[in-house]
Amino acid sequence: MITIKEWLVNVVQSNKINVVGLGPGNIKYLSTAGIECIKEAEIIVGSTRQLSDLKAIISEKQEIYILGKLAELIAYLKENIDRKITIIVSGDTGYYSLVPYLSKNLSKDILNIIPNISSYQYLFSKLGENWQNFRLASVHGREFDYVKNIDDKEIAGLVLLTDDIQNPYEVSKNLYNNGIRNLTVIVGENLSYDNEKITILEIEDYEKLNRKFDMNVLVLKKGENYGK
Numbered sequence: 001m002i003t004i005k006e007w008l009v010n011v012v013q014s015n016k017i018n019v020v021g022l023g024p025g026n027i028k029y030l031s032t033a034g035i036e037c038i039k040e041a042e043i044i045v046g047s048t049r050q051l052s053d054l055k056a057i058i059s060e061k062q063e064i065y066i067l068g069k070l071a072e073l074i075a076y077l078k079e080n081i082d083r084k085i086t087i088i089v090s091g092d093t094g095y096y097s098l099v100p101y102l103s104k105n106l107s108k109d110i111l112n113i114i115p116n117i118s119s120y121q122y123l124f125s126k127l128g129e130n131w132q133n134f135r136l137a138s139v140h141g142r143e144f145d146y147v148k149n150i151d152d153k154e155i156a157g158l159v160l161l162t163d164d165i166q167n168p169y170e171v172s173k174n175l176y177n178n179g180i181r182n183l184t185v186i187v188g189e190n191l192s193y194d195n196e197k198i199t200i201l202e203i204e205d206y207e208k209l210n211r212k213f214d215m216n217v218l219v220l221k222k223g224e225n226y227g228k
């Protein structure tokens with residue numbers, strides 16, 4: 001039996017690999033538990049950008065492992081399993097993160113997961129809206145039939161992670177060409193950073209999205225007259 005007090009004390013578990021959600025990126029959104037996990041680690045794993053975001057709390061004594069090939073990461077983690085390791089993932093740990101890969105290739109029991117807010121949660125908060133009626137998906141290097149899904153009467157819209165090929169412009173153009181109207185397109189780029197940019201337009205104006213995009217989240221929000 002574990003008491004609530006002990007559980008809270010043990011947020012950081014030094015006998016496990018801590019996986020910390022960075023939140024949208026700006027260090028001000030990092031959780032207290034996440035900061036503790038990073039400060040106590042002997043090894044910190046993350047992308048170059050994430051590690052640079054965290055430089056204020058990483059010391060020179062800590063070993064840095066920059067994420068590259070995932071198979072090499074697993075080999076490195078296995079070699080160093082007796083050391084205190086913290087892995088940084090962007091946004092929330094439960095939304096298109098490394099967690100399933102780590103669980104599959106190491107073990108679920110060895111991970112201590114510290115969640116955070118996702119990039120899409122941050123975007124909705126900026127919009128002053130709730131997201132519980134939206135469907136979460138991704139077209140980042142994967143197939144997802146957003147034309148079919150947007151028509152689902154049960155949902156208020158879609159949240160999509162995009163990539164350079166299926167970017168917000170291509171997705172919007174495809175929706176428009178499939179007859180979708182009364183849809184607001186919202187693109188959140190570089191969320192929480194100094195160069196944050198939020199673009200909001202109606203699907204009819206999709207040509208305005210014909211440009212290059214930075215790291216982004218795409219929200220497709222149905223209007224009141226959608227489908228009527």
Ligand SMILES: C[S@@+](CC[C@H](N)C(=O)[O-])C[C@H]1O[C@@H](n2cnc3c(N)ncnc32)[C@H](O)[C@@H]1O
Nearest residue numbers: 024090091092095118119161190191215216217
């Ligand atoms: C591997 S996915 C991880 C998503 C993450 N777990 C989350 O909850 O946001 C990485 C993608 O999330 C989106 N993303 C993460 N941080 C972002 C930010 N600060 N601004 C805009 N998009 C972001 C981008 O689409 C990026 O390619």
